Amino acid sequence: MIEKLQEIIIHYTADKDIQIKEDMVLLTDLGLNSLELIEMVCEVEEAFEVEIPDKVISSLKTIKDLMDYLSAHE
Numbered sequence: 001m002i003e004k005l006q007e008i009i010i011h012y013t014a015d016k017d018i019q020i021k022e023d024m025v026l027l028t029d030l031g032l033n034s035l036e037l038i039e040m041v042c043e044v045e046e047a048f049e050v051e052i053p054d055k056v057i058s059s060l061k062t063i064k065d066l067m068d069y070l071s072a073h074e
Helices: 002-012 034-048 063-072
Strands: none
Touching (some): 002 034, 034 063
16 A cells, blocks of 8 residues: 555655655655645545545645555455
8 A cells, every 4th residue: 555655645645766754744854735635635535536525625734644544444
Protein backbone atom coordinates (compact mmCIF):
# COMPACT_ATOMS: atom_id res chain seq x y z
CA MET A 1 0.00 0.00 0.00
CA ILE A 2 2.75 2.46 0.89
CA GLU A 3 4.40 1.95 -2.50
CA LYS A 4 1.19 2.82 -4.30
CA LEU A 5 0.73 5.88 -2.08
CA GLN A 6 4.30 6.96 -2.79
CA GLU A 7 3.62 6.86 -6.53
CA ILE A 8 0.61 9.13 -6.04
CA ILE A 9 2.20 11.48 -3.50
CA ILE A 10 5.32 12.03 -5.59
CA HIS A 11 3.19 13.87 -8.18
CA TYR A 12 2.32 16.50 -5.57
CA THR A 13 5.70 17.10 -3.95
CA ALA A 14 8.65 19.16 -5.11
CA ASP A 15 11.07 16.41 -4.01
CA LYS A 16 10.65 13.60 -6.55
CA ASP A 17 13.07 11.38 -4.58
CA ILE A 18 11.11 11.61 -1.32
CA GLN A 19 10.80 8.39 0.65
CA ILE A 20 7.35 8.19 2.24
CA LYS A 21 7.21 7.17 5.89
CA GLU A 22 4.09 6.46 7.93
CA ASP A 23 4.75 9.22 10.44
CA MET A 24 5.05 11.97 7.81
CA VAL A 25 2.57 14.82 8.20
CA LEU A 26 0.72 15.39 4.94
CA LEU A 27 0.74 19.18 4.91
CA THR A 28 4.05 20.02 6.57
CA ASP A 29 6.40 17.12 5.86
CA LEU A 30 5.22 16.70 2.28
CA GLY A 31 4.92 20.44 1.70
CA LEU A 32 1.37 20.17 0.38
CA ASN A 33 -1.09 23.02 0.48
CA SER A 34 -4.78 22.38 1.09
CA LEU A 35 -5.67 22.30 -2.61
CA GLU A 36 -2.89 19.82 -3.38
CA LEU A 37 -4.10 17.67 -0.48
CA ILE A 38 -7.63 17.58 -1.92
CA GLU A 39 -6.30 16.73 -5.38
CA MET A 40 -4.08 14.01 -3.96
CA VAL A 41 -6.98 12.53 -1.97
CA CYS A 42 -9.07 12.42 -5.17
CA GLU A 43 -6.31 10.45 -6.87
CA VAL A 44 -6.03 8.13 -3.84
CA GLU A 45 -9.80 7.56 -3.93
CA GLU A 46 -9.60 6.54 -7.57
CA ALA A 47 -6.53 4.33 -7.13
CA PHE A 48 -7.91 2.50 -4.10
CA GLU A 49 -11.57 2.59 -5.21
CA VAL A 50 -12.74 4.16 -1.97
CA GLU A 51 -14.58 7.37 -1.13
CA ILE A 52 -13.07 9.64 1.49
CA PRO A 53 -15.70 12.15 2.69
CA ASP A 54 -14.64 15.79 2.97
CA LYS A 55 -15.14 15.77 6.74
CA VAL A 56 -12.69 12.85 7.01
CA ILE A 57 -9.99 14.55 4.93
CA SER A 58 -9.38 17.15 7.65
CA SER A 59 -8.75 14.35 10.16
CA LEU A 60 -6.07 12.74 7.99
CA LYS A 61 -2.90 14.28 9.38
CA THR A 62 -0.25 11.65 8.59
CA ILE A 63 0.46 9.00 5.99
CA LYS A 64 -0.48 6.42 8.66
CA ASP A 65 -3.88 8.09 9.16
CA LEU A 66 -4.50 7.79 5.43
CA MET A 67 -3.31 4.17 5.35
CA ASP A 68 -5.49 3.29 8.35
CA TYR A 69 -8.54 4.82 6.66
CA LEU A 70 -7.85 2.94 3.44
CA SER A 71 -7.33 -0.35 5.29
CA ALA A 72 -10.58 0.08 7.20
CA HIS A 73 -12.54 0.81 4.01
CA GLU A 74 -11.14 -1.73 1.56
